[in-house]
Amino acid sequence: VYGIPRRHRQAKKNWVLEITDLVGQEDRLTADLPGGWKQRVAFGAAVMHEPKVVFLDEPTSGVDPLARRQFWRWINQFAREGMAILVTTHYLEEAEQCNRLGFMVAGELVAQGTPRQVKEEQQKKLVEWECEPLQQAADLLKEKLERWRVSIFGSRLHTILEPDTQISQVENWLTSAGIKVQNHREIEFSLEDVFISVVEQARQRGLNIPA
Template sequence: MNTDHAVEVRDLTRRFGDFVAVDRVSLSVEAGQVFGFLGPNGAGKSTTIRMLCGLLLPSSGAGRVAGFDIMTESETIKRHIGYMSQKFSLYDDLSVEENIDFFAGIYNVPRTRRRERKDWVLDMAGLADKRNSLTRSLAGGWKQRLALGCAVLHEPPILFLDEPTSGVDPLSRRQFWDLIAQMAQRGTTVFVTTHYMEEAEYCDELVLISRGRMIAKGKPAELKSVIPEDILEIRVEHPSEALEQLEGSGLVKEVALFGDTLHAVVEDAEAASAAVGDFLAGRGLATTGITQVRPSMEDVFVSLVELEDRRSMEGAPT
């Protein structure tokens, strides 16, 4: 294994019967990186992270985490990583401080350092004044920070976060990513799965995964460059109806809902803007604005999934 790589896997595969949840994933993560594993729910992100954490044995493939073999040294891996699952592993009937004490014992934090580490978690999570509060009384964002603190009590070199911001408000998500950045600056490698496309911007490097297969890997700016065409943002009163009309119009290469607007991939933004506006107006769907925008990570993901689907169809037996 490359000593600069905290995580390195080759052709990692996991089957459940006839279902292939993770299909030949190969990747490497440099020490100190914030590495994002990005994809929709059901794409295989959690299955991958569980294999890397020694919680699930791969069906095939090879790899090392923190220098240890994922096939034969899973128990050793567990002692050298931090792991925060989708569902908070905190105990609701314990106080904040009791949860920290419990996990300090689980992770074998030396007794001489437990006071110091507890104070660090309380400070990092902003929970010093809530140390005696029952964990069940905390809002989602506070629980999230406490769970993160408990996952790194033993100061692991690698931290795995599985959908850590799922179900919390946007402000809490932003604050949580600030904490991740601080940890990475101190040398911790952070491997994080997410289905929030905007969170990709916070990562040093990304893998995009769909239906168990990697469809792209690179830095956020590099991945955005894979779309050579223009992107139009279309504001229209009934976006779902407009989407249906545009899909078969021949005026756009791809089109997808983007919040309360549409994003369309076109050859030439200037020419397509007028044509799309006239086309929708002729169908009683007046637009309130059509502008060219820079591609977002969601645009990249949609385009790459469409490309992968086309390749699969072309390669499918008739």
């Protein structure tokens, strides 16, 4: 399929089995392999002929966190060796590893650049809150602000604010409702925060995005 000369095929097969940790599984049908191993086979097939450009469509979908980390070690290794790799993913923490990225929303490219660039281009401020009860705080701020501006991240609350919105005003809303604010600080946007922001900006420009 990839034009590999017959005399080199066995060596290539052995190489793929080794780099994808599939040595010992040679006699098994791909259909009988667990999902994560099937992804390894697909990855090995994609790089077997050592192409200059590789397209990987959600290569870590359905694999566990350890396997996902291994996939990205392989991707980074091939990238360092000069292979151009285009990856689609729904995992924004994975996109942090890319040299350049683009956000697609409803078929439109709404942001692109390095991870650092797309974060720095946000003309808003991101404030992280430690408060309790957390869910009550989130519900209150979703009433005071637009709902998309408020998200729970683990044990913290994130609010995306306009530059002229006073943090003290938000704190006053919380404390007036009997919510204990333990700490708050302005933090750097994560890619997930950026995505939430650019989706809303695209919606405000008239892009048809399901709520």
